[in-house]
Amino acid sequence: MADKFQATIRVAHLSDAALLAELGARTFAETFAKDNTPEDMAAYLRSSFSHEQMQSELRDKSCSFLIAEVENEPAGYALMRTSDPPEMIFGKSSIEIVRFYVSSEWHGQGIANALMHECVSQAIQGGYESIWLGVWEHNERAQAFYRKWNFKPIGMHPFELGSDLQNDIVMERVIASELTFTSTSPG
Secondary structure, eight states: OOOSSOOEEEEOOGGGHHHHHHHHHHHHHHHHGGGSOHHHHHHHHHHHSOHHHHHHHHHOTTEEEEEEEETTEEEEEEEEEOOOOOTTOSOSSEEEEEEEEEOGGGTTTTHHHHHHHHHHHHHHHTTOSEEEEEEETTOHHHHHHHHHTTOEEEEEEEEEETTEEEEEEEEEEEOGGGSOOOOOOOO
């Protein structure tokens, strides 16, 4: 199936904090509100998607936000972060996709593919050996999407949503084999 819309992917700037706070809270709620209590949802949204939290993450040198836009309208975003990965991660040099959200009106329109393509491209350009992420064990749609992009389940880790301790499946895509190495042959 061909992608129906052309998404532009750009790197976020500090001035995008309000946009990311609104888009993040909205897309997270669209995806998970029906499966969680209003109290847990409200607590998580307050702590994770406040304007101050977005500013802090945008200033953090280990974080990189990518915003997907269609005709200058935000359609989704990804947050990638370098940090010490869990022991189960293959790559010694790995980057995490912390958040990957596309607004529901853009589902099935190619936006997620464009955004993931840019995440993978940035990881390859950065010389990382792998990309990893956590996905809620009950989010089958997301799991199928990540499998399509060659992410493999490798373990579990806890995820706290308000007062509810949940389980995320840890998935990893090894990209070391996708890196282009050049060598000089003895002359």
